[in-house]
Amino acid sequence: MIRQSLTSLSSIAAIGADLIIDVRAPSEFAEDHIPGAVNLPVLSDAERSEVGKIYVQESAFKARKVGAALVAANAARHLRGPLAQMQGDWQPLVYCWRGGQRSGAFATILDQVGWRVHFLEEGYRSYRRQVSAMLYDTPLPHRIMLLDGGTGTAKTALLQHLRDAGAQVLDLEGLAEHRGSLFGATNTEQHSQKMFESQLASALQALDPARLTWVEGESSKIGARMIPPALWAAMRVAPRLEIRAPLTARAAFLATAYTDLTDDPDALIGKIEHLRNYHATATIEEWQALARAGNWETLAEQLMSHHYDPRYLKSQARAEQKPQQLRLERLDSQTLTETAHSLHARFN
Incomplete structure (x- = not known):
């Protein structure tokens, strides 16, 4: 797995990935995402809410265990579905909200399959910082x-x-x-x-x-x-x-x-x-x-x-x-x- 850091918006294209995969929940993807990305959520909106409640009301350990099971099930569904026809030389770029457990888990699974996986460190947040820098902080x-x-x-x-x-x-x-x-x-x-x-x-x-x-x-x-x-x-x-x-x-x-x-x-x-x-x-x-x-x-x-x-x-x-x-x-x-x-x- 290749960890990637964004220093500018142009560095996304420089990675040369065949597909950009956003593993966040559908509502997060709908609000904003890297242009050209596809949404393969490892937790649905309902599942994300469920894991969050367990984390707050019960324990972090139980939340991680439940979340891991859901991520594994959803990853299997993606592997049998949208990713089923991908060949061995395929290279995806995977990201979530902050480069945490959701994208890390999915990227690890894809890496173990044998694909050359690019993992966006700090996730969507790093991308959003680059957009804000271009449109809010720097003269065009x-x-x-x-x-x-x-x-x-x-x-x-x-x-x-x-x-x-x-x-x-x-x-x-x-x-x-x-x-x-x-x-x-x-x-x-x-x-x-x-x-x-x-x-x-x-x-x-x-x-x-x-x-x-x-x-x-x-x-x-x-x-x-x-x-x-x-x-x-x-x-x-x-x-x-x-x-x-x-x-x-x-x-x-x-x-x-x-x-x-x-x-x-x-x-x-x-x-x-x-x-x-x-x-x-x-x-x-x-x-x-x-x-x-x-x-x-x-x-x-x-x-x-x-x-x-x-x-x-x-x-x-x-x-x-x-x-x-x-x-x-x-x-x-x-x-x-x-x-x-x-x-x-x-x-x-």
């Missing part, structure tokens, strides 16, 4: 260009076109599983803050700091997830390119981009209800009537002109960097493709 080395613009200016779509054109892109909304506004929730529940940070750290680790990285301009929160301090500080001082487009073009784009809402008018009406504290009752009822009638472009125009644009202008007034501006008369796929190639050539 990346060169960032913010892609800014009001609601409906196709910023997220343009980011994808930039990626297709060969540019380096960090998709914060994709990582956060949210489109960044009241109407931006997707059908997928957002991961925990820790999991968002793990995915963000992994994405940043894969980027070349010497190349320009395009990032969509966001507030400090995307849905319920906070942008960590190191990235937020870099975004606040980054140069910005502001997309401007006619209100009609933006409305036409939104009517096709938010099909999850236009396909479910009742859900859209419910989201409009959340704006009642900001607008008169007559205005809210007018917007809800437009949603019932399926008049999506008119609804989008009114939401932008009366709700989103005034708030965007206020945020722009507080921005530390004044933006360059790019005027697009249309926001169709061809225009965005051509714009992306032009921007990549201009700023690369």
Whole structure:
């Protein structure tokens, strides 16, 4: 068994393991884990709770004995199941919460089988320290260009076109599983803050700091997830390119981009209800009537002109960097493709 210590996030890849195995309970894995890891728990949530109670209420010795039996049974199940087809040259990396008995026991069993097993000393805690160091304690080395613009200016779509054109892109909304506004929730529940940070750290680790990285301009929160301090500080001082487009073009784009809402008018009406504290009752009822009638472009125009644009202008007034501006008369796929190639050539 090879004991491994993490000195940086890149040292995980340097280990060269064929599979990263997280042996913690499913609830621990769901909150956060090393990206790419699979969960092969040696104790379920219920079993972990049971062993903990025995430890507190009876004795540490009995808890270890009961825990060892459960670990052995679960290890046997994994060996007969997910690991049954692994060949002799297979190399796993195993970790638990702190590199203690759970991962140590499972790693020992795999080692005795004959596999070359890597064991993460200090476990998940050592990984989490590296994530926190990157996102909270150290200035990011990346060169960032913010892609800014009001609601409906196709910023997220343009980011994808930039990626297709060969540019380096960090998709914060994709990582956060949210489109960044009241109407931006997707059908997928957002991961925990820790999991968002793990995915963000992994994405940043894969980027070349010497190349320009395009990032969509966001507030400090995307849905319920906070942008960590190191990235937020870099975004606040980054140069910005502001997309401007006619209100009609933006409305036409939104009517096709938010099909999850236009396909479910009742859900859209419910989201409009959340704006009642900001607008008169007559205005809210007018917007809800437009949603019932399926008049999506008119609804989008009114939401932008009366709700989103005034708030965007206020945020722009507080921005530390004044933006360059790019005027697009249309926001169709061809225009965005051509714009992306032009921007990549201009700023690369």
